[in-house]
Amino acid sequence: MTKRQMQLRFSLAVGVIGVALLAVHLPAASPQGQQQPSDIVLVINGDPGTPPRYAVPDFVALTPDAAEAAKTIGQVLWDDLNYEKEFYLIPRDTYGSVPAARSPETIPFASWRELGADAVVFGTVQRTGNDVRVQVRLFNVRTRQSVFAKEYGGSAANPRLYPHTIADEIHQQQRGLRGVARTKLAFVSDRNRQRVDGTVENREVKEIYIADYDGANARRVTTSRQLNANPNWAPDGRALAYTTWRPNPDVFISFIYQGVMQNPTKGVGTNYLPVFSPDGKQIAFMSGRNGNPEIYAMNVDGSNLRRLTNHPAGDSSPTWSPNGTQIAFTSDRTGKPQIYVMSSVDGSNLRRITVDESEADRPTWSPSINEIAFAARTSSSGFDIKVYDPNSGQTQKITFGEGTNESPAYAPNGRHLAFSSTRSGRTQIYTVGRDGKDLRQITRDGSNQTPAWSN
Amino acid sequence: MFPIAGDAPVSEAVTNVIVARSHEPDGLSTMVVWSIAAHAALVAVALLWPVGAVEPPPTFMTVSLTGAPGPKTEGLNQIGGEQPIQETPPQPVKEPVKEVEAPPAPKAPAMTLPDPKARTRAQTKAKEAPSDAIAPRPSVGERPREGTARVRGQGFGTGLSSSGGSGGGVQLDGVTDFCCPEYIDQMRVFIQRNWDQGQGVAGSTGVKFTIMRNGMIQTPQIERPSGFDVLDLAALRAVQRTTLPPLPNEFPNPTLTVHMRFDYSR
Numbered sequence: 001m002t003k004r005q006m007q008l009r010f011s012l013a014v015g016v017i018g019v020a021l022l023a024v025h026l027p028a029a030s031p032q033g034q035q036q037p038s039d040i041v042l043v044i045n046g047d048p049g050t051p052p053r054y055a056v057p058d059f060v061a062l063t064p065d066a067a068e069a070a071k072t073i074g075q076v077l078w079d080d081l082n083y084e085k086e087f088y089l090i091p092r093d094t095y096g097s098v099p100a101a102r103s104p105e106t107i108p109f110a111s112w113r114e115l116g117a118d119a120v121v122f123g124t125v126q127r128t129g130n131d132v133r134v135q136v137r138l139f140n141v142r143t144r145q146s147v148f149a150k151e152y153g154g155s156a157a158n159p160r161l162y163p164h165t166i167a168d169e170i171h172q173q174q175r176g177l178r179g180v181a182r183t184k185l186a187f188v189s190d191r192n193r194q195r196v197d198g199t200v201e202n203r204e205v206k207e208i209y210i211a212d213y214d215g216a217n218a219r220r221v222t223t224s225r226q227l228n229a230n231p232n233w234a235p236d237g238r239a240l241a242y243t244t245w246r247p248n249p250d251v252f253i254s255f256i257y258q259g260v261m262q263n264p265t266k267g268v269g270t271n272y273l274p275v276f277s278p279d280g281k282q283i284a285f286m287s288g289r290n291g292n293p294e295i296y297a298m299n300v301d302g303s304n305l306r307r308l309t310n311h312p313a314g315d316s317s318p319t320w321s322p323n324g325t326q327i328a329f330t331s332d333r334t335g336k337p338q339i340y341v342m343s344s345v346d347g348s349n350l351r352r353i354t355v356d357e358s359e360a361d362r363p364t365w366s367p368s369i370n371e372i373a374f375a376a377r378t379s380s381s382g383f384d385i386k387v388y389d390p391n392s393g394q395t396q397k398i399t400f401g402e403g404t405n406e407s408p409a410y411a412p413n414g415r416h417l418a419f420s421s422t423r424s425g426r427t428q429i430y431t432v433g434r435d436g437k438d439l440r441q442i443t444r445d446g447s448n449q450t451p452a453w454s455n
Numbered sequence: 456m457f458p459i460a461g462d463a464p465v466s467e468a469v470t471n472v473i474v475a476r477s478h479e480p481d482g483l484s485t486m487v488v489w490s491i492a493a494h495a496a497l498v499a500v501a502l503l504w505p506v507g508a509v510e511p512p513p514t515f516m517t518v519s520l521t522g523a524p525g526p527k528t529e530g531l532n533q534i535g536g537e538q539p540i541q542e543t544p545p546q547p548v549k550e551p552v553k554e555v556e557a558p559p560a561p562k563a564p565a566m567t568l569p570d571p572k573a574r575t576r577a578q579t580k581a582k583e584a585p586s587d588a589i590a591p592r593p594s595v596g597e598r599p600r601e602g603t604a605r606v607r608g609q610g611f612g613t614g615l616s617s618s619g620g621s622g623g624g625v626q627l628d629g630v631t632d633f634c635c636p637e638y639i640d641q642m643r644v645f646i647q648r649n650w651d652q653g654q655g656v657a658g659s660t661g662v663k664f665t666i667m668r669n670g671m672i673q674t675p676q677i678e679r680p681s682g683f684d685v686l687d688l689a690a691l692r693a694v695q696r697t698t699l700p701p702l703p704n705e706f707p708n709p710t711l712t713v714h715m716r717f718d719y720s721r
Binding site for chain 1: 518639647655713715
C-alpha cells in the first residue's frame with residue numbers, strides 16, 4: 001500500500017468520526033467500520049417467524065468409556081431441542097457429509113453452512129469413574145462465535161439429565177421460553193401385573209409411576225399393592241397426591257424424595273381426586289363424607305376443611321385456576337356431566353362453561369394461560385380432548401376420534417398436553433402439542449392412565 | 456476447556472493508529488491538520504464509545520448436577536423403585552453466576568408412614584422391584600462436594616436466528632448492513648412471548664423504547680396509539696415484562712432505540 005492510499009483511507013476514517021462528532025445522534029462507526037443505526041423500526045404481528053436451524057451432532061467422548069453417554073446425550077439433546085418447535089432441528093442422518101470435529105477449533109463451519117445450519121452444538125463428555133463432565137457450546141455458524149458455553153459435572157448414572165438441562169437452558173437463553181425437558185409425568189400403571197391382595201375380584205394392582213417427560217426413566221412410587229389412581233404433582237415437584245384404596249378410597253400425599261407419606265383426609269368418609277393449589281398449601285378433592293360426592297378443600301396438613309359444593313347431584317374432578325382463586329369441576333346437576341367454575345374460597349360465583357357438549361368431564365386448568373382442557377363425549381364409545389378459552393368462549397379439538405381420549409394434563413408451559421388414549425389398544429399415555437400436532441406415545445408397558453405433568 | 460480470546464479493545468487500536476499517523480513527517484501544515492483531526496477523533500471516540508466495557512465472549516461456566524435428589528437435580532440419586540427413600544434436604548439448581556456452595560449434609564432418615572403395616576410390606580416387597588427400577592441399594596444421598604464454578608462471562612451471548620433473514624414480520628427500516636440481525640430476531644421472540652395478542656380487536660400500536668447496553672429496557676412509551684386502550688396496554692405490557700440479553704459486542708452504540716409496531720388482527 002502506498003503512502004497516498006494510506007492517507008486517503010485514513011482521511012475517510014477521520015471524516016466519518018468528524019461527522020459523528022458534529023451530530024451525535026448520527027450513527028457511530030462500528031469496530032468493523034460499518035455504520036450502525038441508533039434507532040430501528042420493527043413490526044411484530046404474532047408470526048412466529050422462521051425458526052433457526054440447529055445441528056446437534058454426537059458429543060465427543062474424551063475417554064473411551066464415555067462413548068455410550070456421548071451418543072445418548074447428542075440424541076436426547078436433539079429430541080429435547082426439537083420438542084418445543086422453536087428451532088428447526090436438521091435431521092441427524094444428514095450429517096454424514098460433515099467431518100466430525102474433535103475440538104471447537106476444528107468445527108467445519110463451512111460444511112455446516114452448506115447443510116443450512118444457523119447454529120451447531122459442539123459438546124464433549126469425559127468420564128472419571130462414576131462421574132461425568134459434559135461440556136457444551138452452541139456456535140453461531142455465520143459469525144463462528146460461541147453464544148452458549150457451559151460445563152456440567154455429576155453422576156454418570158443418568159446421562160439423559162445433561163441434555164435435558166442443556167435444552168431447558170438453551171430454550172430460556174435463546175428464546176425466552178421455559179422448556180419442559182426436566183419435567184416429569186406421573187401416571188397409574190398395572191405394568192408389573194401383580195394381583196390385588198384379598199379381594200374377591202381378581203384385579204391387577206395399579207400403582208403410581210413417574211417418568212421423564214419423554215417416558216424414559218420410569219420408576220414406581222407407590223407400594224401399596226392396591227388400587228392407586230389420579231396422581232397430582234405438588235407445585236415444587238417433590239410430592240404427589242393421589243387416591244388410594246386401603247380398602248376404602250382415601251387421599252394420600254407421598255413426598256417422593258423423602259419417603260414420607262401423609263394422609264390429610266384421615267379416612268373420614270371416602271375421598272378421591274386430590275389436586276394441589278398453585279401455591280402448594282391446599283388440596284381440593286372430592287368426598288362422599290356427607291352422603292353424595294361434593295368438592296372440598298383443606299390445607300395440606302388436613303386443617304381448615306371447607307365444603308365448596310352442595311348439590312344432590314354428584315360433583316367431581318376439581319382443578320385450580322392458575323392464580324388459585326377459582327376451581328373448575330364436573331357436575332351432573334343437569335343430568336349429564338358438564339363443567340362448572342366457582343370461587344375456591346366458598347364455592348360462590350358458580351357458572352357453567354360447557355354448553356355445546358353432550359358430556360364433558362375431567363377439566364384441567366392450564367397452569368400458564370387462562371384455558372381449560374377437558375374430555376368431551378364425541379361418540380357413543382368415546383371422548384376427545386378439547387380446549388376451552390374463557391376469553392373468547394371458543395372450544396378447540398385436540399384429538400380426533402381415534403380411540404377414546406381422556407384425562408388431559410397440561411405441561412407447565414401450557415404448550416403441550418398429556419392424556420390417556422386407547423388408540424393403539426390398551427390405554428396408554430400420549431403427549432400432544434397444544435395445537436393438536438406432534439403426537440407422541442409415552443408409555444407401552446401394561447396399561448397406563450391418568451397422567452399428571454410436573455412443574 | 457477451550458479458552459476463547461477476548462475481543463481486542465478496538466478503541467485502543469484506532470487511537471494508536473491515529474496517533475502514530477499524526478507523528479509521520481509529512482510537512483508542517485499537513486501535520487497540523489492531522490493533529491486537529493486526530494484530536495477531534497479522540498474526543499469523538501471518547502464521547503461515543505459505549506459506556507459498558509466490551510465483554511468477552513462467554514467462557515464455560517460449570518454446573519454441578521450432583522447433590523441431593525430433587526425434581527431438577529437427581530445426580531446419583533435415582534428414586535429407587537419400591538425401596539423406601541431416605542430423607543435428604545432439597546437441593547435447588549445451582550445458579551452458575553454464584554460460587555457454588557456445598558449442599559447441606561443429608562439428614563437422618565425419617566420414614567413416617569401412617570400405617571405401620573404398610574411400612575413392613577413396603578420393605579419386604581423391595582425384592583420384587585419392577586424391571587425398570589434400579590438396584591435396591593440404600594440411597595444415602597450424594598456425598599456433598601465442592602462446586603467448581605468459576606464464571607467470567609454471563610450466560611447470554613448473541614442470539615441466533617434463521618439465515619433466511621430476520622423473519623416473522625421484522626422490518627429493518629433503511630438499514631442494509633445491520634451488524635446483528637440475530638439480536639433483533641431474539642428481541643422480537645422475547646417480546647412476542649410476553650405479548651397477549653388476542654384482544655378481540657384489530658389495530659396497530661406503536662411503542663418506543665430504549666435498550667441499554669446491559670439489555671435493560673428503559674422508558675417504554677406509546678408512540679402511536681391505536682385508539683383502543685386494551686391494545687396499547689397489551690403492547691406496553693409486553694415490552695415491560697421483557698428482559699433482554701445485553702446488546703451484542705458488535706453493536707457499537709451505547710443504546711439502541713426501538714420503534715416497534717404491534718399489529719393486532721382479530
